[in-house]
Amino acid sequence: MSSENITIYDIASDAGVSIATVSRVLRGEANVSEATRKKVLEVIDRRNYRPSSIARGMASKTTHSLGIVLPKLLNPHYAMIFTGAQEEARKLGYTMSLFPWSSLDTREYNPAAMLAERRLDGLIVCVEYLPHDHDVQVLAALRDLRQYMPVVLIGCVPPSYDFPAVTNNSASMLQAIVRYLTELGHERIAFIGGVEEDNDPLRRDVGYENGLRDARLPYIASYRIYCRGTAEDGAAALNRMLDSLKPEYWPTAVIALNDLVAMGCMAEAGRRGIAIPDRLSVVGCDNLFCAPYLTPPLTSVNTHQQQTGARAVQLLISGEDKQETAGWDLVERASCARVRP
Amino acid sequence: MSSENITIYDIASDAGVSIATVSRVLRGEANVSEATRKKVLEVIDRRNYRPSSIARGMASKTTHSLGIVLPKLLNPHYAMIFTGAQEEARKLGYTMSLFPWSSLDTREYNPAAMLAERRLDGLIVCVEYLPHDHDVQVLAALRDLRQYMPVVLIGCVPPSYDFPAVTNNSASMLQAIVRYLTELGHERIAFIGGVEEDNDPLRRDVGYENGLRDARLPYIASYRIYCRGTAEDGAAALNRMLDSLKPEYWPTAVIALNDLVAMGCMAEAGRRGIAIPDRLSVVGCDNLFCAPYLTPPLTSVNTHQQQTGARAVQLLISGEDKQETAGWDLVERASCARVRP
């Protein structure tokens, strides 16, 4: 389609001025006479001219475009983060491009290179907990990237990462969820999902254990199942747990890594005829759009994803080098009930 | 963070060659002696050099980056399209950036400009049906964009749009859904969601009406409610419809614009104590990840979003100027049943 692209030279010659002058009106500078500004704008409009942002980037060394790398967009959780970031970016005059996490996956060839080559004005990276060996490689990739553009992190960011960040305090969240359940009388509380992580004080397992300790409940390893964050994995995990235990030891409540895992657990409970919440309470995390539409509606944690994304953009633009903690709140619905005597 | 950026000149002087030679090894050209190639690569590696894609774009007039504009990412339907497009793009060596639909919304100031300025190698635009007046403005924006880069369309593309496209044949889809329901004995079939569109032969309403005609059923205007594509809107629409009708005229089946609307309808039915599927069959569209986890699991149409996204990328890259139709298939679950006598 694109015929010969028209350039600032075309506009300048048509308007009978220099390209410097065209550039000035393009950038809305004040020191241009009203008459020439008008003439230039008229030519721009007539020829439907759009300055090339890439030439602009070349000359001014700034592109007004940010990037965000997200693990997987198919979980709406990440779509919410993206939306929040993107809207804030637009407000500040930037565009936001999305890159898949695999861009950072150092198990592939030279992964961060593509990102580094793009000379973005800044990059947000949403990190999840990773197995430790992989983790160190990702950290290396992040440091590499940082030579080329400011980077701010989002999500489960270990304190050992010296990056500005908006981090989840997953520990306090889990601890609060356990408290919520123990106040409903639950004593056998399972926790499903996630990876077996290293020694981060903010990670979920710490909160889970603290919550149990607060209520003077034993930590029962059989109630802690690690799995990936999909519904299928959640269902399989609960299935495994229940199969491995005599029914009188079955948990009366399960905390799921996220709403997808919670959905899987609910489905598995349904298959087994275990009524929710009568015989099993379930709490999810992320408060996905579908949580209110499940049966029963799912109690979940709103992790303020859009706000988190927006805040990360602000840190990126302002250049503040600080780590903030994202807020969250428990959204009570019908999937949890007082434990039956 | 970014200190002085290192350039091709640094590498050239370090390696004792010209920048042309560095450029050659960078682009993997064959005509470089093994010795100099090795030396250059060694310097590149040591200095951790990454060529600027924007300088590259400037010089070569190609950026290897594509864009896609999507109405709203919060509906996972669009996340699936994006994922399909993005993965295909990566396979072909391109990156894919996401832009919000509002970039094209001509009710805002000079909307497509930002897109045009980016000189992408190509753009995919996912269009939905729009009220007619707005529609003509979008078409104008698309034509404008096309001066700057190839554009392919996805979604509900009216044939009057002379763009390469992967379009939904929504008419045949709706017609098939109506047939499916009439074969289950349904005669009072409602259709909820969407906008009152103009005269596109592929639009859903045409299929709905054809389906009714095939079964020699009357078109009952009270069964056709227009609304936006959210769960809330779906619930409100069904609520309005039922309120407006004596119960003996209530539909026995409802076709929803998409799964979100279907979820809203299911929730509204639940509030009214209308059992699904015993007293109301529901079919959705898009086959979202949560469809199998609703109660009952929702019958929906798989619209092959990832494939559609991937195919659009192929059309973009190959430059083929053709309109293709996206495939789809009905995924039967438990939300539809034979009508009760």
Next chain:
DNA sequence: CTGAAAGCGCTTACAG
């Protein structure tokens, strides 16, 4: 196989 030079389309001091 290698290098010197022009050029991509802008912005940005610097003069005037």
Next chain:
DNA sequence: CTGAAAGCGCTTACAG
């Protein structure tokens, strides 16, 4: 208020 000129960091003929 306006213009001439250099420069951003690459690629691409063109010579050799």
